[in-house]
Every structure is written in structure tokens, then in C-alpha cells.
Amino acid sequence: MANVLDNLAADIYKAADVVGRELVGFIPSATINANGSERAAKGDNVRASFTRAATAVNVAESMTIPEGTDQTVDNKTLVISKARAVQIPYTGEDVRHLNNGIGFETVYGDQIKQAMRTLANEMEADLAAEAYTNASRAFGTAGTTPFGSNFSEVAELRQILVDNGMPSNDGQASMILGTLAGTNLRQLAQLQKANEAGGVDMLRQGVLLDLQGLMVKESAQVQSHTKGTGASYLVNDASHAIGDTVIAADGGTGTIIAGDVVTFNGDTNKYVVNTALAGGSFAIGAPGSRIALANDAAITVGNSYAANVAFHRTALEIAMRAPAVPDGGDTATDAMLIQDPFTGMVFEVRVYKGYRKTMIEVAASWGVKAWKPEHIAVLLG
DSSP: OTTHHHHHHHHHHHHHHHHHHHOOSHHHHSEEEEEEEEEEOTTOEEEEEEEOOOOOOOOOOOSSOOOOOOOOEEEEEEEOOEEEEEEEEEEHHHHHHHHTTTOHHHHHHHHHHHHHHHHHHHHHHHHHHHHHTTOSEEESOTTSOSOSSOOHHHHHHHHHHHHTTOOOSSSOEEEEEOHHHHHHHHTOHHHHSHHHHTSSHHHHHOOOOOBTTBEEEEOTTOOEEOOOOOBSEEEOOTTOOTTOOEEEEESOBSOOOTTOEEEETTEEEEEEEEEEEETTEEEEOTTOOSSOOOTTOEEEEOOOEEEEEEEEGGGEEEEEEEEOOOTTOOSOSEEEEEEOTTTOOEEEEEEEEOSSEEEEEEEEEEEEEEOOGGGEEEEEO
16 A cells, blocks of 8 residues: 555546536636645635726827826735545555455545545535625525526626626626526426527536526525524615715614625615624625615615525636645655646645554645625525
8 A cells, every 4th residue: 555646546636527527606607716736724815916997098199109007917815714624544454345346446536536526515615605795786586596487587687797897798707506596497498498598408418508698507505695683774874875885874783794685775776795784884795885875764684595696707716725734744655736627626635644544635725705796696596
């Protein structure tokens, strides 16, 4: 067993390849900031670059070439919030028994695949939570699965994003549905007819079709949001303007938490709370309120819901690194860094040997960040 990872190398790369292609929801729809040659500790900052919106100027004839406006590429920091591992111990007896059957490499190759799948599911869940709690607005009815009779909700969700300035024709916008919403969509008669759907992929393979400029995907990690206990709150400021994101509130009781969907008297829009009520105010997602809110306007906290989400790739990011190790290494006798070329996902496989026992560890570090709430919208379910 001196060369455990050498013997398992083919299975390890195959595991990363298989798991990478299973990711059909949030991970492949977000920006992936991955580096297979760099380690990170929990709490480390990872830099992400972005370009500010450009400013147009009037054309003015001149014999002198204009200086132009300096373009600034800014950096934002994304925190590595998790360092997680799946540990697979085995003994000499385990190996002996397996080699008398289908073989050690076969079984432990499958276990490594399952370990990567477990970590990937955690990443997917973290992205799902980050997305919906940092969205701009919502559409639909809380507690009612969308697409009950048609797919008109897609157009309404897309309108929110386009009104907020999201690029709509670059093929980078996705709508991630929970399995209940996905099932309803598959059962719509107009999408089961090849002549109306434009193909038979959904009817034959269950593949969700792109709709109205959104790549439609499905994830078992779509989050269920339980509303806060807030009730009877009123807007506490007569100077709120269009575009305000921080809303002063008073007069009520209970909590208003991130992810809650709130409405204001006189405004039909449904806003997603990004920052919980504290110190007499809470924050909704950019670009903020669509109308100037009146003082003492009633604030209603919507019901609990399943958070199907639509967003542009640039609105959401996940950073992946191999976990940190001490200078000079630890007691691992073998290690292998794996970066899937298809998704960019980074895993590390390490082997630790003890007394008549060995452990294979599959580990990853990651952090998630929603950069642009205005390019994220929730479809209530």
C-alpha cells in the first residue's frame, strides 16, 4: 500500500470528472474562481476583479487627442468561509476482504467519488443560500409551486432582471429551480410537444429547456426559507426616495431576517431583505425601492417559501482552493491536488497512515459571494 494514490489516480480523476458533470444547478451557473496550485485557510481573503460601469462623454471636435477617462479595475475580497473534508478510513483486513471481491481500487474509487459529491453538494447549498438572501426582488406566490398551468412566471422573473440592467442576450443568465418546480415545468403540455418545445430532449431525457433567454436548471439544494416573526412594522422616515435600500422601521414586533420578502403599502413590488432588522432599520437588495416610500406605510412580511432563483453569472461567485497545511507539511504520506478541467472545481486527496490503519481524506476550501443583488431575483415556490 506504499503507493495508494498512484494506484487510485485514474479513479480519482474519473471521480472528479463524473462529479463535475453532475453539477447542473448553482455551481456551473456562477462565476468560479478556482486555483489548483494555491492553498487557502478558513478566513483568508481571495481577490476578485471587476470593472466599473463606463461613463459616456459628449463628442467634441479638436486637433488634440482627448486624454480619455481613466478606467479602473477594482478588487473585491471574497472570504474563504469553509474548509471541509470527508475522511475514509480502512484497515488491512478491509483491503484483504475487498481484494477477494471486486477490488480495493474499485470500492475506494467509488467512495472518493461520493466524498467529492458530498463536498460539491455543500458548495451548491451555500451558493443557493447566498443567492436568495441577496436578491433584489421576488415574483410569485409563497407556498405555491410555480408553473402550475403555464410558464408565464419566467417572463415576469426575467423582467425584474432586465429592468435592473442585467445583460439579457449574452447567454449567461440562469434560472435554478427546485425539484417541485422542475416537475411542474416538465408536465406542461406545451413543453412536451416537440413542435412547440423545439425538440424532444425534455420529453425523452427530462432535460429542462432554455426559456426566454434563461438557461433553466434544477438543483436539489434550492433552499426553503422560513420567514421571520415580524409584524405590524411601519416605514419610519418621510424622506425615503426611489432607490433607497436601507429602510427605517418602527412600531412593530418580532424579527425581519435576511431572505424575508416584504411589501410596502402602496407598492406592489416584492422586495427581498438582504440585511436583517437591527437598530431600527433593515436593507433590501439593490437597486432598492421602486417608489418613494411614504412615512408610516405598512410593511408586510411575506410567507415562508421555496427559493427558486434566477441570476446572471457575474452576480454570484464561488472561490475554491485546497485547504492550508503547515509549512513543511503534516503527517500525510501522499497527497494529490485535483482540478476538474470542465468546472474548475478543486479537491485535495491526502493519505494518512497509522497503526494497521490508513485514512484517505478528500478536502476542499471555499467561499461564496453575491456581488450584484440587482442581477438576482427569486421565484417564490
